[in-house]
Amino acid sequence: MFENLSEGLQSAFKSLSGKGKLTEGNMRDGLEIVQKSLLEADVSYPVVQDFMAHVSEKALGKRVLLSLRPHEELVQIVNDELINILGPVDSSLHLKSEGPTIIMLCGLQGSGKTTTCGKLSQLLKEEGIKPMLVAADLQRPAAIEQLHVIGKQLDVPVYSEPDNKNPVKVCQNGVAKAKAEGARVVILDTAGRLAIDEELMAELQKIDKKVGPDQVYLVVDGMTGQDAVNSAGAFNESLELNGVIMTKLDGDARGGALLSVKHVTGVPIKFIGTGEHFDALEPFRPEGMASRILQ
Numbered sequence: 651m652f653e654n655l656s657e658g659l660q661s662a663f664k665s666l667s668g669k670g671k672l673t674e675g676n677m678r679d680g681l682e683i684v685q686k687s688l689l690e691a692d693v694s695y696p697v698v699q700d701f702m703a704h705v706s707e708k709a710l711g712k713r714v715l716l717s718l719r720p721h722e723e724l725v726q727i728v729n730d731e732l733i734n735i736l737g738p739v740d741s742s743l744h745l746k747s748e749g750p751t752i753i754m755l756c757g758l759q760g761s762g763k764t765t766t767c768g769k770l771s772q773l774l775k776e777e778g779i780k781p782m783l784v785a786a787d788l789q790r791p792a793a794i795e796q797l798h799v800i801g802k803q804l805d806v807p808v809y810s811e812p813d814n815k816n817p818v819k820v821c822q823n824g825v826a827k828a829k830a831e832g833a834r835v836v837i838l839d840t841a842g843r844l845a846i847d848e849e850l851m852a853e854l855q856k857i858d859k860k861v862g863p864d865q866v867y868l869v870v871d872g873m874t875g876q877d878a879v880n881s882a883g884a885f886n887e888s889l890e891l892n893g894v895i896m897t898k899l900d901g902d903a904r905g906g907a908l909l910s911v912k913h914v915t916g917v918p919i920k921f922i923g924t925g926e927h928f929d930a931l932e933p934f935r936p937e938g939m940a941s942r943i944l945q
């Protein structure tokens with residue numbers, strides 16, 4: 651029952667219970683430990699408040715306080731609620747049965763979009779599905795070249811037009827080429843900025859409207875904590891997102907930003923990036939994340 655929570659938190663809960671019975675005061679102390687842990691994991695304050703309101707209501711109910719093992723029930727309640735908020739599990743790319751499925755990746759510069767294009771291509775290739783990449787990041791001079799390098803490494807075609815300054819046209823032409831070549835998936839690597847700006851959003855909205863991607867995924871850097879949440883809010887307001895991919899969770903970050911990003915966008919967390927290599931992409935599992943956040 652405890653396998654999803656860290657030992658530290660478990661023993662803190664257990665020490666609250668003394669001989670096994672919990673008072674309401676004990677339970678409130680336990681809830682405070684949970685709250686502190688979430689804030690330390692970088693979960694944003696409003697999200698923590700919302701979470702605690704749900705958990706407290708359940709934990710302070712008579713049934714839990716009078717139960718034989720109340721601390722275990724508290725652990726279970728917290729765990730269940732975390733998994734509930736982080737879900738549902740949906741790492742499907744929802745490929746269409748006919749014609750290429752267009753996947754658009756968006757996010758701030760440096761969030762890991764271009765790398766994720768490679769990771770998704772690798773995943774598709776492993777399933778015998780033919781992808782094509784479109785270099786639509788015309789802001790960062792090296793981005794087109796970087797995508798070509800990735801394409802060569804993975805033996806995946808990359809469509810680019812180095813002299814075309816219009817990303818909408820590049821995407822449209824790329825999709826046409828993918829259709830002609832029988833690619834099943836087209837992944838659009840769009841431009842990011844160091845910070846959100848209106849020009850970036852307008853460009854993405856134009857691609858969204860004119861090219862009509864089937865899936866729009868926001869790529870967020872899991873190391874950036876609160877910034878990740880702010881940018882997710884801005885992207886979510888401008889685009890109809892279908893999912894989130896959070897990168898760089900191979901580092902020390904506890905991943906609390908995932909909880910906040912999920913709260914802000916309301917769309918499934920599809921994958922997490924766990925390294926720079928193309929195989930470092932994992933389908934998102936709420937259970938594993940719950941234990942990491944609540945250390």
Ligand code: GDP
Nearest residue numbers: 759760761762763764765897898923924925926
């Ligand atoms: P873009 O500007 O959004 O296209 O970002 P890039 O794909 O160029 O990635 C920026 C940096 O983050 C590169 O050095 C990548 O190798 C690195 N990166 C991307 N994803 C991950 C990840 O999951 N883990 C780690 N450790 N590094 C990553």
